[in-house]
Amino acid sequence: MTPPRVLTIAGSDSGGGAGIQADLRTMFACGVHGCVALTAATVQNSLGVTGVHEIPADVVAAQIVSVVSDIGVQAAKTGMLASAAIIEAITPALDSVGIGRGRVPFVVDPVSASMHGDQLLADSALDALKGLLFPRATLVTPNLDEVRLITGIAVKDRAGQRDAAVALHELGPEWVLVKGGHMWDDPECLDLLYDGRDFVELPGPRYDTTHTHGSGDTLASSISSALARGASVPEAVRFGKDFIVRSVAAAYPLGSGDGPVSPFWRLER
């Protein structure tokens, strides 16, 4: 039987740890068929990113229309979007194929940098991200560095995490998930979900490891996979949180830097 389909609009990580490689690996482990609108090829390994080659914006948009008009998708997500030109080109494409809040669920992971601090989104693209994609998002999933870039709020504790969720929600997404992985002093990794009314805390362990490459991509892809299967946003986020905790626990060393989180645990059961 044909499985549910999920579209990722994201960049390639040549090292295979993050980006579309993490997305497709996660979607496979979640039992959904992954499709790709590639935004950029990065020259990347376990130590960082040393080059970026962007795909022309009209080609990114055309990939979305091609996939959705023929194959159809039940959810879509973004990762590395690289530039304002790409965001401006994909917005009408998403609208034309019915991806966005109230229609096909759309998870916007506002990836701005790699875990090593290498830039994956131009500074000049922030306004387009906020103005065009946030209002169309079913869910946005920023980490704390992205929260600071987008809202100016430097989150230091759980009260700040709530303030940030409120500020992000005012930009128009239906739901906000403020990830707590970068709250380094916190003994837990608490992610906070907010819909403009209620806060839902998703606590989790903090494993003592640097092998967390691709954790954000894996989380957003597992959430998107659950949405494609018909889960509600709170159900999908709970599924994703459980999925990423187990994937960090199963992370493996790779190269001489930081290894990737691994969804392989789900296949081994």
Ligand SMILES: Nc1ncnc2c1ncn2[C@@H]1O[C@H](COP(=O)(O)OP(=O)(O)OP(=O)(O)O)[C@@H](O)[C@H]1O
């Ligand atoms: N050391 C850890 N142990 C357990 N869970 C973690 C750890 N680090 C991050 N997480 C979880 O992984 C998910 C991604 O979190 P994080 O805030 O690190 O996002 P990110 O920075 O976008 O990830 P990436 O490493 O892909 O850039 C969250 O659910 C977070 O709670």
Ligand SMILES: Cc1ncc(CO)c(N)n1
């Ligand atoms: C291509 C790509 N997308 C996303 C990330 C963030 O994990 C990365 N390091 N590389």
